[in-house]
Amino acid sequence: MNETGILSEHETAEILAAAEHYPDKSAASIEALKIVQKHRGWVPDDALKSVAGLLEMSPDELDSVATFYNLIFRKPVGKNVVLCCDSVSCWILGADRIRERLSERLGIGLGETTADGRYTLLPIVCLGACDRAPVLMVGEELWENMDESKIDELLKRHG
Ligand code: FES
Structure with missing residues (x-):
């Protein structure tokens, strides 16, 4: 399966561009999660898994980052x-x-x-x-x- 399949082309391009600035792609974790949140309002599980794939991290690692940084919403939120x-x-x-x-x-x-x-x-x-x-x-x-x-x-x- 294409690990970026759940992300739009825009999201994927923005995340890859953000990751380019770091020798270790995982350093772009928060930026990448913010990109997804900007497009969707929150970060669903499937999107988080796809982002983890792009950043060469495990979904659990990225989920820990998302949980720690409490401006990333892991459930649907209002406008x-x-x-x-x-x-x-x-x-x-x-x-x-x-x-x-x-x-x-x-x-x-x-x-x-x-x-x-x-x-x-x-x-x-x-x-x-x-x-x-x-x-x-x-x-x-x-x-x-x-x-x-x-x-x-x-x-x-x-x-
Ligand atoms: Fe610091 Fe509320 S306690 S801003």
């Missing part, structure tokens, strides 16, 4: 993934309260996706912006010094 920092600075400054309000507004708990596929709520460890806690991330965008009044704005912007 907007709201990552809720649950590390200590954010927790002290009320991250739980923000997350609870978001859950109420969206009708979902952590790890769940709204029925219309618009939002997924996921926990994440420190986003490196502790001085601006509590912090959420949606796509590439950090929402800093979150308070309940900003939730409307967040939902309107990503609605």
Whole structure:
């Protein structure tokens, strides 16, 4: 079987181009997983196996990388993934309260996706912006010094 069969030509070309920059192709693991995620929104098992083939790694090795790097989604997610920092600075400054309000507004708990596929709520460890806690991330965008009044704005912007 062609180990790249599950990947599109675009995905394969982008992954091979990324891997070219490294003497050891496995160094492009995260980049390659991000490429798949960019095209599909998440990284299904079949795609992960194909990427592992391209990078000359075992699927288990690549899966460990994907699991470690928590911005790679291994299950289907909504159009907007709201990552809720649950590390200590954010927790002290009320991250739980923000997350609870978001859950109420969206009708979902952590790890769940709204029925219309618009939002997924996921926990994440420190986003490196502790001085601006509590912090959420949606796509590439950090929402800093979150308070309940900003939730409307967040939902309107990503609605
Ligand atoms: Fe939330 Fe660091 S603890 S950004």
